[in-house]
Amino acid sequence: MPYSRLFRFLVTSVLALVVLIIPWYYLSPYLAAPVISVAGQLMDFMFVWVQGYERQETVGTLITSLKVLVNQQGRMVIGELAPEVNYRTFGYGLVLFWALMIASRPVGMWGKMALGTLILVPSQVFSMCFRWLREALLSGGVERVSYTGVPRWMLEVIAYFDQLGFLIITPLMPVILWLILDRAFLRQMWMEMVLVGAAEAEAGKGGKPR
Amino acid sequence: MWRFIALFLIVLAVLFGIEKLNPVQVALIYPWTSFLAWFSAGIMTVFDADVISHGRVIQSQAAGFGVSIEAGCNGVEAVLILIAGMVAFPSPLKLKLAGIAAGCIAVQAANILRVISLFYLGKWDKEIFDFAHLYLWQALIMLDVLVVWLLWIRAVARNQGANLAV
Numbered sequence: 419m420p421y422s423r424l425f426r427f428l429v430t431s432v433l434a435l436v437v438l439i440i441p442w443y444y445l446s447p448y449l450a451a452p453v454i455s456v457a458g459q460l461m462d463f464m465f466v467w468v469q470g471y472e473r474q475e476t477v478g479t480l481i482t483s484l485k486v487l488v489n490q491q492g493r494m495v496i497g498e499l500a501p502e503v504n505y506r507t508f509g510y511g512l513v514l515f516w517a518l519m520i521a522s523r524p525v526g527m528w529g530k531m532a533l534g535t536l537i538l539v540p541s542q543v544f545s546m547c548f549r550w551l552r553e554a555l556l557s558g559g560v561e562r563v564s565y566t567g568v569p570r571w572m573l574e575v576i577a578y579f580d581q582l583g584f585l586i587i588t589p590l591m592p593v594i595l596w597l598i599l600d601r602a603f604l605r606q607m608w609m610e611m612v613l614v615g616a617a618e619a620e621a622g623k624g625g626k627p628r
Numbered sequence: 629m630w631r632f633i634a635l636f637l638i639v640l641a642v643l644f645g646i647e648k649l650n651p652v653q654v655a656l657i658y659p660w661t662s663f664l665a666w667f668s669a670g671i672m673t674v675f676d677a678d679v680i681s682h683g684r685v686i687q688s689q690a691a692g693f694g695v696s697i698e699a700g701c702n703g704v705e706a707v708l709i710l711i712a713g714m715v716a717f718p719s720p721l722k723l724k725l726a727g728i729a730a731g732c733i734a735v736q737a738a739n740i741l742r743v744i745s746l747f748y749l750g751k752w753d754k755e756i757f758d759f760a761h762l763y764l765w766q767a768l769i770m771l772d773v774l775v776v777w778l779l780w781i782r783a784v785a786r787n788q789g790a791n792l793a794v
Binding site: 424427428431432435436439443506507510511513514517518577578581582584585586588589590592593594597598601604607608609610611612613614615616617618619620623 | 629633640641644645648699700705708709759762763764766767768769770771773774775778779781782783785786787788789790791792793
């Protein structure tokens with residue numbers, strides 16, 4: 419694969435990313451709906467202290483029975499915790515996936531883009547659930563942990579997976595998905611460069627005095 | 629392909645776990661992030677004498693506006709993804725080491741561009757800063773990692789072709 423083709427891939431993907439991220443931003447309330455719905459139901463099913471969830475555009479609010487002490491105009495009142503998570507924080511990878519697809523133009527591109535959009539939902543749900551858990555269990559101090567009964571080691575696991583979801587899974591999943599759905603791109607590049615290397619070595623041997 | 633992806637994810641999970649250990653954060657990540665703030669501010673002072681850095685913060689002396697470089701903005705995770713991609717892909721050790729060295733520089737160079745651009749975007753408009761910070765630059769850095777990895781894959785393939793011809 420000549421450098422120009424990889425360069426074209428880079429330029430096209432950057433342009434597609436910059437162009438598509440704006441409509442994605444405005445469409446994200448619709449894209450957020452299934453993600454928040456699945457994440458909310460999953461949390462509701464998994465934890466007894468979860469009472470339900472609400473969605474306001476791209477923000478999902480987890481309704482919990484966890485009590486917190488809140489300072490309200492100088493006096494302490496008891497409130498119920500309702501951590502909020504924005505879908506966009508974990509959803510931007512979708513635009514990266516679309517941009518990579520447009521730049522590499524695989525066979526059946528539109529179908530693969532639709533399929534990839536669906537496949538990315540579980541990773542977005544995963545990241546969203548762990549962010550809710552972090553906000554619910556790790557941001558509130560010792561007293562909250564004492565009555566949720568979550569052991570210390572589990573809190574470490576939640577912190578690890580929250581960071582993994584936010585920093586690694588969200589940006590990386592679209593790239594892995596692209597590599598899987600357009601294997602021909604990498605295969606073709608590999609074969610072309612093996613041939614280039616072999617041809618160069620042959621030319622080098624031919625040029626040397628025997 | 630599947631073997632590579634499985635190995636890549638395992639290596640990445642281990643590297644990320646090590647990075648998140650408190651002693652590693654204290655000994656390596658915090659100093660690196662402070663260095664990044666200092667280095668980025670150093671570049672900015674060439675054309676903008678108003679910029680100073682202290683710790684992980686880059687600040688405008690006149691406007692009082694500042695940005696703090698936090699986890700996810702220091703380019704460390706992007707570098708870990710690249711390293712895992714190179715370690716997991718079958719290739720000679722020499723090419724892995726050369727790729728990791730050059731790749732780290734390329735990723736961090738893009739990250740410095742991100743830090744500088746975000747500083748000025750933040751000074752200009754908070755909403756645009758948030759948009760660029762949380763979505764656009766995150767995706768662009770990942771794209772940078774992918775392109776660096778693809779360039780390295782080219783070099784590995786070329787090397788294999790040369791070995792086959794010998």
